[in-house]
Amino acid sequence: MPTGVAIRDVREQLFDAAERVLLRDGRNALTSRAVTTEAGCAKGVLHRHFADFDAFLTDFVLDRIGRIDARTGALRGSAGTGTVADNLTAALTALFESAAVAIVGLITARDELRARLRRDLPAGVPVLTEAAELVAAYLVEERDLGRITADADVDTLAAMLIGTAHLLFADRFGTPPEAEGVRRIVTTVLVGVGPRP
Template sequence: MSPRGVAMPDIRERLFAAAERVLAREGPGALTSRAITGEAGCAKGVLHAHFAGLDEFVADLVLDRFAHTARQAEALPGRVGEGTVAGNLRDVALALLDSGGPTIAGLAMTRPAASLRLRRALEAGAPGFASVQESITGYLDAEQRMGRLATGTDTAAVALAVVGTTHHLLMTGWSGAPDPREQVRRLIALLAGAAGAASDDAAAGE
């Protein structure tokens, strides 16, 4: 337990990671300021020293994870011509699905103040689904120019399908629902096949 007055490096990330563990282990009903700080091993007042309250904390957690995924998507151009198109798309889609996970994203939507803060931040340009979609479109355009994607493929529509489906799965994830990761893998395989892109299985057989 960190004593009062002692600075802790990366305290926001420490609290975010603690919240994710509480959610994974005990579910949304157990997520309280006390539970988060206890899991993080810090003083009870630390969360409120960095956030106005639990709603702000939840919204900022989702925004932080979205930003991390957006950075991963921005790195897609560096993978042009490497691996398979399907594999590269799948990696980004799964990263987006894990950007806070269905439980965290769903929690934000059930807390009106957190949801409003999240929406306003995204409208103001915070990295989110739109920026990931743009990165995927740009990546697919580059792969198309290299001939690894069929000429005439509507790359913007493929990117929208990937991001839109992942968004849907994030917002509707609940206990007992089908595994969202398997659904994402199936979607990517379908889109890659329709776009004439090599699949991982095909590449493995080359």
């Protein structure tokens, strides 16, 4: 891109480019050069907006966590409607069909990125921890509505759902699981916590 030409929403443009590179070519291909080439801008643009590439990646991951929260945020609004299993199946599918799996791999592979994220996020694996918190909050609402048992351990159920679904979706180059496979996991995890007559 020629010098002096303004780029609108440069951060968003760079983040979108990073996601495309990450999803298409994997975490090892995610370099500042690859991102700026994908974004169609000079390499210096990235370094004018971020102290270094790990600072860029930190903001990228935080931005994508926000997007994932927005995509799966409808889950809490679904409490009391449909079935608990259907609501969770839809939310888990939306979560793991996003860039979540690739981002978890990126975080796992980059020590400096992980250290920087620890300053802003709770303990655990970023993306997965936030998703488990969202699922647990939803299950609390369903428990309060009597749609799951009053003694249901929502934190454990949420961790089981997120961990198992992550394993199901982990092969980012394979065929994504069908909704019925996700639903089978959900119904298996929820066995015993349905409302009692």
